[in-house]
Amino acid sequence: MRVSPFNIQQQAESTERKIVVALERIATAFRVLLWQESKETALSPIQIQILIFLLFHSSEKCKVSYLAQEFNMTKATISDSVKILLEKKLIKKTDDLADTRSYTIELTHAGKKTAEKSSNFAFAIEKPLTSLTNEQKETMLSGLLTLIHQLNKAGIITIQRMCFTCAHYQNSKAGHYCTLLQSRLVANELRVDCPEHTLA
Numbered sequence: 001m002r003v004s005p006f007n008i009q010q011q012a013e014s015t016e017r018k019i020v021v022a023l024e025r026i027a028t029a030f031r032v033l034l035w036q037e038s039k040e041t042a043l044s045p046i047q048i049q050i051l052i053f054l055l056f057h058s059s060e061k062c063k064v065s066y067l068a069q070e071f072n073m074t075k076a077t078i079s080d081s082v083k084i085l086l087e088k089k090l091i092k093k094t095d096d097l098a099d100t101r102s103y104t105i106e107l108t109h110a111g112k113k114t115a116e117k118s119s120n121f122a123f124a125i126e127k128p129l130t131s132l133t134n135e136q137k138e139t140m141l142s143g144l145l146t147l148i149h150q151l152n153k154a155g156i157i158t159i160q161r162m163c164f165t166c167a168h169y170q171n172s173k174a175g176h177y178c179t180l181l182q183s184r185l186v187a188n189e190l191r192v193d194c195p196e197h198t199l200a
């Protein structure tokens with residue numbers, strides 16, 4: 001039988017397996033919180049995630065094809081959600097003048113209000129993190145960024161806008177450096193989702 005992080009005995013013998021199971025619990029917490037938000041807004045979890053994404057990202061990313069990659073879903077699934085959000089008048093479409101088959105999605109006033117309210121759905125996870133020391137938070141952030149980078153390289157997580165995958169990022173003995181900001185980045189300044197990210 002193969003070693004499994006969910007085998008309680010084998011899990012107890014390995015820090016990596018305990019981390020895998022801990023991350024699974026946290027993923028469950030995200031799902032639960034998103035479903036709670038879903039009940040309150042009468043929107044599906046992916047519809048809520050689309051609204052939150054539109055609220056915080058530039059218009060060139062607010063297209064069906066980009067959203068499909070962002071959420072690792074098919075364009076057809078994203079298009080279905082977009083259709084419902086249009087019917088509910090939470091978003092509107094603007095035609096792309098350069099490509100007649102493409103359009104940009106924007107929040108309406110009502111959509112902005114819903115997105116702003118829903119964007120706090122993960123606060124229950126953020127709150128306990130404030131009780132950690134700065135050192136603990138930096139170690140956790142650094143470990144998670146490395147994990148996300150590896151999952152991205154393995155093709156499991158698709159789009160990334162983090163420092164480690166950015167053309168402006170340099171890592172040397174002196175530490176992390178951003179050539180765009182022309183500044184050294186200390187551990188807690190590394191970005192998970194940077195608007196200036198340029199794929200390396």
Ligand code: SF4
Binds near residue numbers: 162170
């Ligand atoms: S541009 Fe943003 S993502 Fe890229 S290295 Fe600088 S801070 Fe990091």
